[in-house]
Amino acid sequence: MAFPLFVFPLLLLSGEHVFCRESAPSSAHQVMKISNGFMAELFQAFNEDHENLVFSPFGFASNIFMLLEGSSGETASEIENAFHFNNESLGNMRSGFAYYYDIFEENKGDSEAAGSYNKIVVEKDILLRPLYKDLMTLIYRANITETPGNGSGLELHSDVGILSHWRDFERLPVYVFLSHETAAPFYLSKSESSSSENEIYVPMIPQVGVFRNGYDKKMKCSIVELLFEAKSVSLLLLIPDETEGLKSIIENLPSLSIPFLLNTLTQSEVEVSMPQVAFVNQMLDFSPILKKRGIGKAFDPEIADFSQASSGKSLYLKSLTQSSYFTSSFSSIKSVAEGLPKLKPKELRRKRNTNRLSANHPFLFFIIFRETGLILLAGKVESPTQTP
Incomplete structure (x- = not known):
């Protein structure tokens, strides 16, 4: 069946950022559903x-x-x-x-x-x-x-x-506050490591702020959403409990709905660290x-x-x-800077109610278009030493 060739009028959009616009049209949500529906199939096709x-x-x-x-x-x-x-x-x-x-x-x-x-x-x-x-x-x-x-x-x-890249050096005090780790261990899965070495040392990027986060019992993983400087998209991390936990998450991808998952997250103060990657x-x-x-x-x-x-x-x-x-450095530095006034006093930040997450072993990530839940990018990090 041929699809007739005629051009729909282009949508006229206004506003500085996407999150300031009117609600996305139903057609954008329909594209999201069809596009996101390919995620699990593509992941399994290229994973090995x-x-x-x-x-x-x-x-x-x-x-x-x-x-x-x-x-x-x-x-x-x-x-x-x-x-x-x-x-x-x-x-x-x-x-x-x-x-x-x-x-x-x-x-x-x-x-x-x-x-x-x-x-x-x-x-x-x-x-x-x-x-x-x-x-x-x-x-x-x-x-x-x-x-x-x-x-x-x-x-x-x-x-x-x-x-995302190193920038905004006028925020250097924030960098110092976050104590950037120039070398920290990343634990490899058994399939990625030799019998004599199961860890590598890589730069780790700390993120501190009030972020949406949660936990999925079925996939046995922690979930956190970090904001990019460009707030139209966010970085969603799925961090398994165990070093070998990536396989279980990937097996559950066919039943994963990113918009539904995002709706289950709640805001709280979180300390997150993840490796600096570029691949x-x-x-x-x-x-x-x-x-x-x-x-x-x-x-x-x-x-x-x-x-x-x-x-x-x-x-x-x-x-x-x-x-x-995909690259990550201080990918959410703007959200961190904006979130600092909301943080609890320093003497309380080390209390047990502060959630600490470390992506120091294989994890999944998604770049999400925030207004509709569209998955722009999906992927995994098993060995954060690859560069373009």
């Missing part, structure tokens, strides 16, 4: 091959709909059936994606920017329909690139990430996931039908890939 993993369900969802936008006939039906889409959901997707990409573009000048960026690569012999090009540019903010050659392959790619997972290949779901016609040059994207009859999907990146 990466000790440190970061990927974006939202970037994957964007590329799937970009693919569907150009498909027709049996190729479109195959994609719809594979992901259980229907006409009603498709009708709202464009305005939902436009909502998020509008926000990413507005905030791209921030010192700590989070976002997702799409790319389409076709060879010069392929002429994309003007309506398809406009749709990709206006809704999905895709950069369309032509390469030399005489083939007919269509490549879709997303780059997703957030950059990239480049060119994650989603083709096996598509094929596992039963999408085959899109990859076949003889039968693929992307007539909504191009008048050429031989256009086919060559690749669907993603590169994601």
Whole structure:
């Protein structure tokens, strides 16, 4: 079934920060539900091959709909059936994606920017329909690139990430107050360590403030939400009780609802420490996931039908890939500084009612778009020594 090509009006958004805007439209929540629904499947697909993993369900969802936008006939039906889409959901997707990409573009000048960026690569012999090009540019903010050659392959790619970094040195007294640990032990899981060494020493970043936090008995893990300087997104940590507890959390991911989990958290004073990390997972290949779901016609040059994207009859999907990146340093320094007046007096902070959490062994993390609960990034840290 072909998805008709017409452009929804772009949403007009106002306000300096996302949390100051009016409530997100229902279409944004629908995109969130579909996108978040991919998280567990993608995690399990890439988990075994990466000790440190970061990927974006939202970037994957964007590329799937970009693919569907150009498909027709049996190729479109195959994609719809594979992901259980229907006409009603498709009708709202464009305005939902436009909502998020509008926000990413507005905030791209921030010192700590989070976002997702799409790319389409076709060879010069392929002429994309003007309506398809406009749709990709206006809704999905895709950069369309032509390469030399005489083939007919269509490549879709997303780059997703957030950059936090050392900055704001005028807050040096806050840094001193937090007692940054330049070298502290991080305990590796058995699969990541040798028989003679099960710990490494890495810089640990302290976070002190009034944060939303909680505990999940089923997954046996502590949960805490830390704010980035760019308050449109937050960092959600799932820290298992045991060094080997990551496996249990990953097994429970199919039943995990991030918006529901966030609603279970309560605010309290927390002392959190986590390793300073910087890593990239480049060119994650989603083709096996598509094929596992039963999408085959899109990859076949003889039968693929992307007539909504191009008048050429031989256009086919060559690749669907993603590169994601994540760094953390003093990622929530602004929230810490703002939270200091709310903290209890110093002599009370060491009392037993102050919750102390240390991500000093393998843990999961999520970068959350706070207004809707959209998972922008998901990943795990098993050995925080990898750098780009």
